[in-house]
Amino acid sequence: MTELTRESTASTPEIVADASRGLLAMAGDSYPENSYEFFGEIVRWVEEYLGQREDALRLELRLAYLNTSSVRAMLDIFDLLEEAHKQGREVVVEWLYDARNERVAELAGEFKEDCTFPFRILPEEPAE
Amino acid sequence: MHDIDLFGLRDHFQRQDILLAFNGPISRGLIEEIGNALKNYLKAEDTAPAAVSDVFGTYVEMTQNIRHYAARQGYTDTESAATVVVARDGEGHYVVVAGNLLETADGQALVERVEALGGMDAAALKAAFKTQLRAPREEGADSGAGLGLIDIARKSARPLSARLEEAPGGRSFFSLQAVIQQHPKTG
Numbered sequence: 075m076t077e078l079t080r081e082s083t084a085s086t087p088e089i090v091a092d093a094s095r096g097l098l099a100m101a102g103d104s105y106p107e108n109s110y111e112f113f114g115e116i117v118r119w120v121e122e123y124l125g126q127r128e129d130a131l132r133l134e135l136r137l138a139y140l141n142t143s144s145v146r147a148m149l150d151i152f153d154l155l156e157e158a159h160k161q162g163r164e165v166v167v168e169w170l171y172d173a174r175n176e177r178v179a180e181l182a183g184e185f186k187e188d189c190t191f192p193f194r195i196l197p198e199e200p201a202e
Numbered sequence: 203m204h205d206i207d208l209f210g211l212r213d214h215f216q217r218q219d220i221l222l223a224f225n226g227p228i229s230r231g232l233i234e235e236i237g238n239a240l241k242n243y244l245k246a247e248d249t250a251p252a253a254v255s256d257v258f259g260t261y262v263e264m265t266q267n268i269r270h271y272a273a274r275q276g277y278t279d280t281e282s283a284a285t286v287v288v289a290r291d292g293e294g295h296y297v298v299v300a301g302n303l304l305e306t307a308d309g310q311a312l313v314e315r316v317e318a319l320g321g322m323d324a325a326a327l328k329a330a331f332k333t334q335l336r337a338p339r340e341e342g343a344d345s346g347a348g349l350g351l352i353d354i355a356r357k358s359a360r361p362l363s364a365r366l367e368e369a370p371g372g373r374s375f376f377s378l379q380a381v382i383q384q385h386p387k388t389g
Contacts, residue, residue, distance in 0.1 A: 084234040105237075105262050107230050107269060139255055141262050142349040149335060175251035184328075 078119050086112055087137055091119045093127065099134040105141035113147035120154050130164035131155070138171070138178055145181075152189055159191035166192040173197035219290040227279040228286075233265045240288060244296075249384060256357040256382045257288065257296045263350040264300035264378060271304060285377070294384050295359060301377030309366045309374040315351060316378065320361035327356045359383040 078091035087102035098120065106112040123131060155165040171178035179195050186193040215223065222240055240261060244254045265284055272282030286300045322330065331352045355362050358380035367375045
């Protein structure tokens with residue numbers, strides 16, 4: 075079980091997956107042309123973490139814009155969390171967003187509708 | 203002497219309130235560069251953040267749909283050219299239009315799909331989006347299979363409008379228009 079880190083690019087978010095802290099953090103815009111290529115290793119990391127460990131997993135998301143194929147990929151990740159939650163695993167999603175952009179809260183809210191584990195959508199005041 | 207009336211073109215852009223126009227082969231990198239320029243422009247205009255997201259998202263889905271279609275068809279760079287315009291209408295809303303050459307039968311199917319979406323209200327579009335999201339997908343295929351189109355329809359303040367025009371070589375030029383409200387309602 076390794077750490078997974080990816081710098082952000084114009085079309086892909088920054089990724090920090092740290093098994094020792096039980097944390098998967100993603101921040102930025104996500105609209106890669108091939109989302110399976112980009113999200114494949116992240117989905118596999120989540121699968122392995124949930125399969126090989128018994129610790130909790132927290133997703134800390136600061137995703138601002140997702141294209142539809144990234145939405146599909148995130149759904150795959152949330153489905154894995156939902157399955158783990160139903161087996162008694164402690165999983166939580168915290169989705170932080172710029173309080174001025176309600177679109178992000180709406181998108182996160184639609185994901186939340188299909189999840190029964192703790193899913194918090196938290197506005198942040200912009201730093202500037 | 204110039205063969206191209208650049209001043210006339212500029213005048214046309216200004217009268218139509220066109221913020222951005224692109225015509226030519228579009229790469230992954232260009233989509234990002236033009237997208238960033240578009241976002242910065244809208245932010246500089248004090249556009250509501252939700253409207254910036256909607257215009258940007260519409261632009262991304264439209265141009266990526268064009269790229270994916272061209273890749274599936276095995277089109278050359280020239281054949282996979284896109285024409286993209288972002289303008290403001292008389293009411294200050296943003297109009298996003300993108301078009302590309304495609305096989306006429308595919309164009310007709312697309313027009314029908316857009317018309318079907320046009321008859322759906324927000325709740326029906328949301329349900330269609332969720333259904334499509336859960337629809338089985340092919341391994342490795344990134345076709346979006348209509349998910350992008352539903353997403354654009356959800357962002358548009360008015361029903362999407364699609365046009366199909368005859369082009370040389372038995373193909374057609376398909377164009378799709380979405381209208382984004384400058385001060386969108388929430389929820």
